[in-house]
Every structure is written in structure tokens, then in C-alpha cells.
Amino acid sequence: QRQKELSKSTKVTIDELSAKIAEGSLKSLPVIVKADVAGSLEAIKASLEKLRNDEVKVDIIHSGIGGITQNDIALASASENCVILGFNVRPTGEIKELAKERGAQIKTYNVIYNLIDDIKALLSGLMSPIISEEALGQAEIRQVINVPKIGQIAGCMVTDGLIARGAKIRVIREGVIVFEGNVSSLKRFKDDAKEVAKGFECGVGIEGYDDMRVGDFIESYKQKEEQATID
Structure with a gap:
């Protein structure tokens, strides 16, 4: 009360x-x-x-x-x-x-x-608010496909955790972050997927980004907001 x-x-x-x-x-x-x-x-x-x-x-x-x-x-x-x-x-x-x-x-x-x-x-x-980050997983880009009217789709192998549709991502090239954004599409073969776990291949589309390269890594994460308190 x-x-x-x-x-x-x-x-x-x-x-x-x-x-x-x-x-x-x-x-x-x-x-x-x-x-x-x-x-x-x-x-x-x-x-x-x-x-x-x-x-x-x-x-x-x-x-x-x-x-x-x-x-x-x-x-x-x-x-x-x-x-x-x-x-x-x-x-x-x-x-x-x-x-x-x-x-x-x-x-x-x-x-x-x-x-x-x-x-x-x-x-x-x-x-x-205090914004904290929770790592979800990582995938390696092994193939890049250019799809007309859609843009680039990265053929990936999930190497750790999972990649989730709608999650925030970073594209990492030779250890350097080159882009931060969101997963716009995620597929297992031709089917839409909500998430893809370690050891499985997937196709990843990234919102507003068309410079993916073979050998890049996609790091997936989510953010949490907590109310700050004063002692």
C-alpha cells in the first residue's frame, strides 16, 4: 500500500x-x-x-x-x-x-x-534510466547474397548463443564494430525463423545496411532499461 x-x-x-x-x-x-x-x-x-x-x-x-x-x-x-x-x-x-x-x-x-x-x-x-546489455549470440558471415528489391542477405553460421529476429546487432569486421542496427529478416533455408541457435545456418537481413562481407561477424544482443535510484 x-x-x-x-x-x-x-x-x-x-x-x-x-x-x-x-x-x-x-x-x-x-x-x-x-x-x-x-x-x-x-x-x-x-x-x-x-x-x-x-x-x-x-x-x-x-x-x-x-x-x-x-x-x-x-x-x-x-x-x-x-x-x-x-x-x-x-x-x-x-x-x-x-x-x-x-x-x-x-x-x-x-x-x-x-x-x-x-x-x-x-x-x-x-x-x-540505467541501460544494460545482454549478449544473445554471434554468427559468422560465410556468404553474401544480393537480392533484387530487398538488398543483402548474409548466409551465416551461428557460432555462439542465438541470433533473434528483431534483436539489436553489431557487425564486427576484424575486431572493429562497423555497424549497429537491427535484424530485419531471419530465415532457416526459405522459412522465416524467430531465432536460430548455435550450430545452425541462417540467412540474415540487416535493416539499412548493405555492406556485409564474408568473414564479418554479427553479434546479437538486447538492451534492458532499469530505473536509476539514489542512495
Whole structure:
């Protein structure tokens, strides 16, 4: 349930910031921190200031003891993308209405860990995804056939793993990558194949590439995206 609420509470912010993230223009998350007592305020500020890496950080533009005020709303609405964080304080009905009118975001908490956890999630949403690669296999080009209106088809022997239709590939010539793209067609004899495993021959067409040569290797792989997290 906690994770569900977290996802719900952070989604709007991440969507709103997506354009700036794509531009690479957003490097920090501006926040206003309000707390009931000085001890809590200092603890929260110290924790927030540690949430940074080479890509993102928290920027505390204002902090104070006591309830969320009209001045806080004015400052947040004037500071683009700012979030007001309240600890053991709650906005009055008037403040809620004003925040809604001004488009200011208010998040309130009574557990410091939950506040920090939410901001971590927001920052992670601003970070570029981690792209990892999984090798699928390799094939050696033993024959190159020029097919009218289609282009080159490489007659290959799969030497390791498998070659899959639609997978990403690299063409390697004498140890050097000469092209990166996608498998456009894959055949076993005259039949279309989804994948061809080690020890079998196949015909491979590569999207947008017509410079295959005998002796080249085709390396097949897939990419996975994972959401980056901030410690």
C-alpha cells in the first residue's frame, strides 16, 4: 500500500518535469521545508542535503518552523517545480485552496523516513534510466547474397548463443564494430525463423545496411532499461 501511495504521489511531478528532464535543463529539485520544531527541521535538512549525485540534487530554497503560510505558497509558485514539504504540520483549508489556485505542491509527513523516501523516489524519477546489455549470440558471415528489391542477405553460421529476429546487432569486421542496427529478416533455408541457435545456418537481413562481407561477424544482443535510484 505504501509503495502504491508513493507511486501515485510522485507520478504527477515526474510527468510535469519530463520536458525539462529530456532537455537536461533540470539538475535540482527545489523544495521548501516546514517543520514543527527546530530539531526535526535540522534533521530533515541534513538528510535532504545528502541526497545528491553527479546528475541530481535537492535545493532547499527556504525552511522554517511552524505551519505552511501564504508566503510559502507564493515562494513555491514563483520557484518553478518547487515542492513544499511539511513535517508534523498541516495546511489549513485556506492554504490548500491557495496552493491549488497557484499550482503549488504540498506534501506532509509525520515520519522523517517517509519524507526522505518520497524525495529519493522523486529524484530517482528525474535520473536517466540505467541501460544494460545482454549478449544473445554471434554468427559468422560465410556468404553474401544480393537480392533484387530487398538488398543483402548474409548466409551465416551461428557460432555462439542465438541470433533473434528483431534483436539489436553489431557487425564486427576484424575486431572493429562497423555497424549497429537491427535484424530485419531471419530465415532457416526459405522459412522465416524467430531465432536460430548455435550450430545452425541462417540467412540474415540487416535493416539499412548493405555492406556485409564474408568473414564479418554479427553479434546479437538486447538492451534492458532499469530505473536509476539514489542512495
